[in-house]
Amino acid sequence: MTPWTRARRDMAALLALGLALLVHGVTVALVVAGLLLIVLGWDTGIEPVWGAVLLAVAVVLRPRFGRLPDDGPVLLRADAPELFALIDEVAAVTGTTGVHAVAVCGDVNAAVTAYGPRRRRVLILGLGLWEVLGPRERVALLGHELGHFAHGDLRHGLVLHSALRSLLLWVDALAPSPAHTIWDTLFNLVAYLPRCAAYALLLLLDRLTLRAAQRAEYQADLSAARAGSTEGAVALTDRLLVARSVDAELRRESVAAQMTGGRAGRAAREAAEQGLWERIAAHVASVPGHEYERQLRVAARRGHSVDDTHPPTHLRRRCLTLRAPQPGLVACDDRRAAAVAAELGPARAVVAREVIRHHAG
Incomplete structure (x- = not known):
């Protein structure tokens, strides 16, 4: 510069x-x-x-x-100690501190914000994105979001x-x-x-x-690579390319479950809630590699609007791949991933119910 x-x-x-x-x-x-x-x-x-x-x-x-989101489950440290320990470890790697709460919702997104006069931190965790990621990609996601705190994102002040x-x-x-x-x-x-x-x-x-x-997004991507590895951060950006497909699939699940009325309709909705996130993850896993390549080409041809707060995904991906590969400093093995999944279990069920019953509009 x-x-x-x-x-x-x-x-x-x-x-x-x-x-x-x-x-x-x-x-x-x-x-x-x-x-x-x-x-x-x-x-x-x-x-x-x-x-x-x-x-x-x-x-x-x-x-x-601002206030603590109240439109979905909110987890405090006592509710999910393993998840908060993972967040704390990622925060230490990115050069900041952890969060006071995790608000869980069905969005295909994640974000961080602060609430109250004491500016307590909250991570907004959208299961529509979290559930389609692998362990390293989830660590990268946490690194990206906490990176907004670490780098002093101007709009978060x-x-x-x-x-x-x-x-x-x-x-x-x-x-x-x-x-x-x-x-x-x-x-x-x-x-x-x-x-x-x-x-x-x-x-x-x-x-x-x-x-x-825009600069904060690039810096947050570097934090994602530092925490979860360059490979994990790149895979995370690839998942963002099919975010609209995930949202469309969630809407399809909701509409299909509400097509039947009466007692049969209630049974259909309950059946749709069971295994919703596993079906969404399977849907994303079925997306062929050439579709990601097509999305990248489309994004490159479309160019970048100067009014966008987020740089285009293909430029963020290129920025990550041009730098020296990062191995990732935060490990999330199978045991840890299973423990975090168990802590998120009740919230997953609640959000699945909300998605199926209210996501069709």
């Missing part, structure tokens, strides 16, 4: 941080103005009312710290992440409503300029952090 490129990157990060602080400053200004109007305006009678309105607006538009969430909330709160009454029309007129300003800030903040988000 040249000094000029590094300077541009640092300038973009500083501008993004400044914009994020400006966003939070608006909320602080609303609180201060509201309190001053309430404390100093009692002689007029109307100013405290406006002060209360400003405080109410500040409460609505305040930055959110408290200030920027909460600013982006706040701007999304502002845009949503100021969205025009159907003009059924004169008050609806008045609100739409008054909110028009603030909504445009919030949307412009959101676009600008997104643009300033876009390159950092």
